Amino acid sequence: MKTTIKNLALLGLIALPATAMAGVSSTINATSDYTFNGVSQTDNGPALQASLDYAADTGWYVGTWASNVDYGSGDDTWLELDFYGGMYFQLSESVSLDAGVAYYTYHGDSFSDEYQYPEVYTKFGYGSSVGQSELNFWYTWDYFGVDAGHYIMMAAHTFTITEGHDIRISFDRSTSTDVNKWSWDGDKAYNHYRAEYMTSWKGFDFNLAVEDTSMDLDTADTRAVLSVARTFNF
Numbered sequence: 548m549k550t551t552i553k554n555l556a557l558l559g560l561i562a563l564p565a566t567a568m569a570g571v572s573s574t575i576n577a578t579s580d581y582t583f584n585g586v587s588q589t590d591n592g593p594a595l596q597a598s599l600d601y602a603a604d605t606g607w608y609v610g611t612w613a614s615n616v617d618y619g620s621g622d623d624t625w626l627e628l629d630f631y632g633g634m635y636f637q638l639s640e641s642v643s644l645d646a647g648v649a650y651y652t653y654h655g656d657s658f659s660d661e662y663q664y665p666e667v668y669t670k671f672g673y674g675s676s677v678g679q680s681e682l683n684f685w686y687t688w689d690y691f692g693v694d695a696g697h698y699i700m701m702a703a704h705t706f707t708i709t710e711g712h713d714i715r716i717s718f719d720r721s722t723s724t725d726v727n728k729w730s731w732d733g734d735k736a737y738n739h740y741r742a743e744y745m746t747s748w749k750g751f752d753f754n755l756a757v758e759d760t761s762m763d764l765d766t767a768d769t770r771a772v773l774s775v776a777r778t779f780n781f
Contacts, residue, residue, distance in 0.1 A: 571781040574598045578774040581614050584699060584721050585739035585760040586767045588627070590617040606635040608647075616653070624662070625655035633668075643672040664689045678706030681717075696724035705745075713745045732762040752776040 574597065580587050581594035588594075600610035609632040616627045633647015646669045653662040666687040673680045681703040690697035703717035722736040723729045731737040743756035752775070759769040 570602050570604070572600050572602075572778055573781070574600075574776055574778045576774055576776040578772060580770060580772045581616065582758065582770070582772060584719055585737075585741065585758050586762075586764070587770075588614070588616045588618075590619055591766060591770075592617060602635075606637075608633060608635065623656040624653050624659040626653065628652045628654065641674050643674075645670040645672070661692045664692055678704055680704045683719075690723065690729055693728045694725075695728035697729065698722055698724070711746055715741075715743045715745065717741045732764055732767075734762075737762045737767075750777060752778070 576596040576598075578594050578596065580591060581589045581596070594614050594616075596612065596614040598610060598612040600608060602608040610630070612629045612631070614627050615625055618624055629649060629651050631647055631649040633645060636644040636646075638644055647667070649666045649668065651662075651664055651666065653659040664687050666685055668683070668685045670681060670683040681701065683699075683701040683703070685699040686697070688694075688696050699719055699721045701717055701719035703715060705713055705715040707713050717740075719739045720736055721731060721739065723731065724735075726735040738761040739758065740760070741756055741758035743754055745752070745754050747753065754772075754774040754776070756772045756774075757769070758772065760767040
């Protein structure tokens with residue numbers, strides 16, 4: 548099933564008709580730290596990331612995303628390459644739904660492919676006069692290739708301070724369903740808190756975030772993360 552999911556995502560990108568190129572975009576992002584739910588994936592170091600996406604007018608989309616990673620000494624894994632596809636629904640003027648599947652792959656060491664795992668997700672959005680609210684869920688039955696179930700629940704809200712200046716506040720909880728196969732600092736779950744300021748200038752998107760987790764780890768403690776991104780539409 549892992550190979551099937553990855554191949555479907557790849558075929559979705561390769562088989563795009565020439566007439567659909569208007570829906571293709573790519574984003575290049577430089578960040579001071581690649582954090583995944585509050586945990587550094589680059590040993591507290593910087594990352595360069597890139598994505599290639601196609602979104603159709605009907606709501607379906609496919610994409611791929613890449614970043615350098617660093618899991619510390621003894622592990623030469625240096626690249627994460629992800630594939631995803633899904634469907635976006637505008638259920639009403641205020642309510643949206645985004646559902647899909649993702650596949651995470653890792654490269655660089657002889658055992659890096661053992662980390663690969665699939666994931667399904669569902670994201671609900673609600674827009675109002677006070678901003679955009681989100682309720683998001685992710686689930687995998689084989690987290691980081693250890694055959695352990697794992698899910699993430701997130702609540703977030705984005706509001707505008709003034710035109711072109713937004714604040715997003717989020718809270719998420721990551722939980723392992725088998726602590727004997729995967730644990731978070733010895734526990735089955737941990738909390739992650741993040742507040743970020745977002746703005747744009749001359750085609751560049753800037754994001755300054757402050758985040759922390761409930762774990763006592765050097766790679767998951769309080770930190771500020773600065774990112775600069777540029778999106779290209781084809």
